Amino acid sequence: MVEVEIKGVNKTKSKNYNRLWMWRLIGALLVVLVAVSVNYQWQHYNKFGFIRTPCRCSEDSRKYTGIVEDCCCDYETVDTVNGAVLYPLLQELVTTPFFRYFKVKLWCDCPFWPDDGMCKLRDCSVCECPESEFPEAFKRPSLVGLAKNDLKCQEGKPEAAVDRTLDAKAFRGWPVVDNPWTNDDETDNDEMTYVNLLLNPERYTGYTGPSARRIWDAIYSENCPKYSSGESCQEKKVLYKLISGLHASISVHIASDYLLDESTNQWGANLQLMHDRVLKHPERVQNLYFTFLFVLRAVTKAAPYLEEAEYDTGNHLEDLKAHSLIRQLVHNPKLQAACPLPFDEAKLWQGQSGPELKQQIQKQFRNISALMDCVGCEKCRLWGKLQVLGLGTALKILFSVDGQNQPEQPLQLQRNEVIALMNLLNRLSESLKSVTDMGSSAAMDSLVLETPNQTHSFMQRIRGSWMAHWWKNVPVSPL
Numbered sequence: 001m002v003e004v005e006i007k008g009v010n011k012t013k014s015k016n017y018n019r020l021w022m023w024r025l026i027g028a029l030l031v032v033l034v035a036v037s038v039n040y041q042w043q044h045y046n047k048f049g050f051i052r053t054p055c056r057c058s059e060d061s062r063k064y065t066g067i068v069e070d071c072c073c074d075y076e077t078v079d080t081v082n083g084a085v086l087y088p089l090l091q092e093l094v095t096t097p098f099f100r101y102f103k104v105k106l107w108c109d110c111p112f113w114p115d116d117g118m119c120k121l122r123d124c125s126v127c128e129c130p131e132s133e134f135p136e137a138f139k140r141p142s143l144v145g146l147a148k149n150d151l152k153c154q155e156g157k158p159e160a161a162v163d164r165t166l167d168a169k170a171f172r173g174w175p176v177v178d179n180p181w182t183n184d185d186e187t188d189n190d191e192m193t194y195v196n197l198l199l200n201p202e203r204y205t206g207y208t209g210p211s212a213r214r215i216w217d218a219i220y221s222e223n224c225p226k227y228s229s230g231e232s233c234q235e236k237k238v239l240y241k242l243i244s245g246l247h248a249s250i251s252v253h254i255a256s257d258y259l260l261d262e263s264t265n266q267w268g269a270n271l272q273l274m275h276d277r278v279l280k281h282p283e284r285v286q287n288l289y290f291t292f293l294f295v296l297r298a299v300t301k302a303a304p305y306l307e308e309a310e311y312d313t314g315n316h317l318e319d320l321k322a323h324s325l326i327r328q329l330v331h332n333p334k335l336q337a338a339c340p341l342p343f344d345e346a347k348l349w350q351g352q353s354g355p356e357l358k359q360q361i362q363k364q365f366r367n368i369s370a371l372m373d374c375v376g377c378e379k380c381r382l383w384g385k386l387q388v389l390g391l392g393t394a395l396k397i398l399f400s401v402d403g404q405n406q407p408e409q410p411l412q413l414q415r416n417e418v419i420a421l422m423n424l425l426n427r428l429s430e431s432l433k434s435v436t437d438m439g440s441s442a443a444m445d446s447l448v449l450e451t452p453n454q455t456h457s458f459m460q461r462i463r464g465s466w467m468a469h470w471w472k473n474v475p476v477s478p479l
Contacts, residue, residue, distance in 0.1 A: 110374035203257035207377035245291025298394035303330035390424025
């Protein structure tokens with residue numbers, strides 16, 4: 001009888017041991033899985049110490065749908081046409097010799113407030129360039145530029161300085177007339193220099209703080225205040241939305257090409273900044289679409305002029321390429337079929353007060369143009385002037401020339417205006433593509449942004465939970 005009981009006990013012990021080792025094996029596997037998971041997470045931090053988890057929202061849950069306000073195209077069509085047609089064409093166009101050089105005043109002379117010291121940096125100055133640096137067509141008295149090897153003008157933050165390196169390209173066949181919408185005297189060549197835009201991309205420069213805020217405050221508060229919900233003046237709405245859309249685009253480019261680590265000169269996308277400044281503000285994204293369609297309408301309206309213009313730099317093959325790309329752009333069948341009239345300018349300036357209102361809006365935009373001389377960062381000033389001139393050119397095309405068969409005056413564009421217009425359209429196209437790729441603010445809101453310590457703590461909690469569950473179910477050995 002005793003012997004039988006002992007055998008039963010031995011059998012029970014054997015079963016317990018087997019169960020114990022089974023649970024230990026399961027626990028070991030769980031620990032390995034946790035370790036692999038933690039390692040995977042740490043290897044998938046983005047450049048800012050954040051982890052991006054996949055968006056669980058449906059692909060059909062697009063935040064921006066329907067017609068873009070005050071325009072004639074819907075968001076889906078704009079995204080499709082931009083991605084398939086405009087973006088690749090514009091990316092190629094702005095690299096051609098004709099469209100890579102921009103004539104600009106880079107010296108500081110703010111007409112609205114005293115110098116705040118920002119322009120005392122050498123990066124704000126323009127050094128004289130040897131005559132040999134310029135193409136034959138540019139060799140006129142008092143032209144200014146920067147010699148390749150002149151390092152005296154490269155003090156301060158290098159990312160904020162403009163690279164003025166030029167090569168021997170020439171431009172001809174374009175009229176020299178001032179734009180009534182902008183402040184710069186484009187006929188005054190003595191105070192202007194040519195800049196290679198490919199050497200000076202629009203990106204983060206470190207220009208922040210009160211000086212930068214004062215520019216935008218002056219633009220919005222004094223020249224295009226936000227319209228009220230009951231505002232009936234469509235023209236004032238248009239001006240505000242244009243500036244807001246441009247502001248959003250600039251913010252997207254700063255966030256897309258950001259100096260992440262100054263010590264290692266590491267550049268990349270700052271997703272958090274893009275989210276905070278643009279994507280979490282639906283109105284800003286909508287105004288970006290509006291500005292894009294407004295500028296696109298100006299380009300398509302000027303199609304006959306742009307098609308017949310000369311794009312001559314002395315580089316025959318590249319000039320033919322530029323002309324071909326312009327024709328592909330302004331006569332693209334996919335664009336014409338999807339969005340034949342991006343914006344209808346005929347609805348504006350109606351009624352008896354139309355001419356007076358037009359002069360008022362024109363004066364306000366000229367003030368905005370003049371404010372670009374108050375920007376305390378040279379590279380920011382370069383791109384601010386270019387894009388404001390691009391907007392001014394779009395306004396000139398749409399509102400300074402009658403759209404009927406009998407124009408009030410023939411359209412005349414400067415070479416610099418066309419360069420600014422196309423580069424602005426490309427900037428806006430890039431911004432829209434970035435916004436589309438990010439999936440709008442709805443997708444951004446689904447991102448889990450955690451610091452490495454928070455994520456490590458989170459994984460520890462998971463592991464602790466698993467281990468507690470395991471120990472709870474492990475049978476206690478009878479020995």
